[in-house]
Amino acid sequence: MKKFLALALSLLMILSLAACGSKDTDAEQNDGPSSGKDTYLSLGTGGVTGTYYPLGGAFANIITNNIDGYTCTAESTGGAVENAWMLARGEIDIGFVAASTLYQAQHSEGDFSDGTAASIKGIVSIYDEVVQIVSCDPSITSIEDLRGKKVAVGSAGSGTEVMARDLLTLYGMSYDDIEEDFLGFGDASNGLKDKTLDAAFIWAGMPTSGLLELGAQNDFYMINIPTEKIEELKKSQPFCVEVKVDNTTYSAMKNTATTIAIPASLAVREDLDENLVYNFLSYLFDNLDKVAEAHTQGANLSLDTALLGLDVDNLHPGAVKFYTEKGIL
Numbered sequence: 001m002k003k004f005l006a007l008a009l010s011l012l013m014i015l016s017l018a019a020c021g022s023k024d025t026d027a028e029q030n031d032g033p034s035s036g037k038d039t040y041l042s043l044g045t046g047g048v049t050g051t052y053y054p055l056g057g058a059f060a061n062i063i064t065n066n067i068d069g070y071t072c073t074a075e076s077t078g079g080a081v082e083n084a085w086m087l088a089r090g091e092i093d094i095g096f097v098a099a100s101t102l103y104q105a106q107h108s109e110g111d112f113s114d115g116t117a118a119s120i121k122g123i124v125s126i127y128d129e130v131v132q133i134v135s136c137d138p139s140i141t142s143i144e145d146l147r148g149k150k151v152a153v154g155s156a157g158s159g160t161e162v163m164a165r166d167l168l169t170l171y172g173m174s175y176d177d178i179e180e181d182f183l184g185f186g187d188a189s190n191g192l193k194d195k196t197l198d199a200a201f202i203w204a205g206m207p208t209s210g211l212l213e214l215g216a217q218n219d220f221y222m223i224n225i226p227t228e229k230i231e232e233l234k235k236s237q238p239f240c241v242e243v244k245v246d247n248t249t250y251s252a253m254k255n256t257a258t259t260i261a262i263p264a265s266l267a268v269r270e271d272l273d274e275n276l277v278y279n280f281l282s283y284l285f286d287n288l289d290k291v292a293e294a295h296t297q298g299a300n301l302s303l304d305t306a307l308l309g310l311d312v313d314n315l316h317p318g319a320v321k322f323y324t325e326k327g328i329l
Helices: 001-027 050-065 081-088 099-106 159-170 183-195 209-215 227-236 272-286 288-294 295-298 317-324
Strands: 037-043 069-077 092-097 123-133 150-153 180-181 200-203 241-245 257-268
Touching: 037 050, 037 081, 037 241, 050 069, 050 092, 050 272, 050 288, 050 295, 050 317, 081 092, 081 099, 081 180, 081 257, 081 317, 092 099, 099 123, 099 257, 123 159, 123 209, 123 241, 123 272, 123 295, 123 317, 150 183, 159 200, 159 241, 183 200, 183 209, 200 209, 272 288, 288 295
Parallel strands: 037 069, 037 092, 150 180, 150 200
Antiparallel strands: 092 257, 123 200, 123 257, 241 257
């Protein structure tokens, strides 16, 4: 009996030591301050053929290559609106958003009226995205002329589609007044070429590849938005910037048009580390050559326009620290 008890106690001691060893091993495998492993960050972009994706890759590399303790990867997403929701849900850490999307999220407006995305914070504006309402029909010169027409309004739920609805509303119109088609830039360009569409909303940096392709075989026209309408829009959407577009941008464009631009920006989770955001902005503006190499729109990134279209009262604390040191705030 004594031998049996001694053997049982020995077995219990062995099992206890094994369990302790297992816990130590698990602790070593966990990502924590003492594990020596980097914190993983996800940077939401857009489609792989768009502007956000290559720029996002450059930004992710700047973080990974310069900021100790972090590894960042650019992820293809549905674009600005989806990125805002993903930031709010904590599914990504950094994301491309239009300044309009960010403003509406922060102020619980439009598609974000439930307030669940109000916590996300802006950190920098990168380049202007121009609202280009295009047609190959010279008789379509204003948004009002779209009544009864077949119009591509962007992919469902995209920033382009939200903007299309906002501009129709500006003229007292809605989807009830047009034959809307939820098409992205490439399909919209093809629809204009094939004459299955009368017009298309395209919201992107210029020159936009889809319009360059359209212009290779077709003349086209851009709908004009008068200054007084832009000023009316800015009362509710202060992030809008008035711009003019002519054939110096697109040789196939047969008119000069006034339209609006809205900066493409970066936003982050509210709880992202302040020092991380500060360091990212510092290295970002120290590596402008790498940003410009990633995409032509990257050459437009500048401290002079870094806060264009952003609500400075809703910047991330790390951004506030950076821009205050630069004398911008």
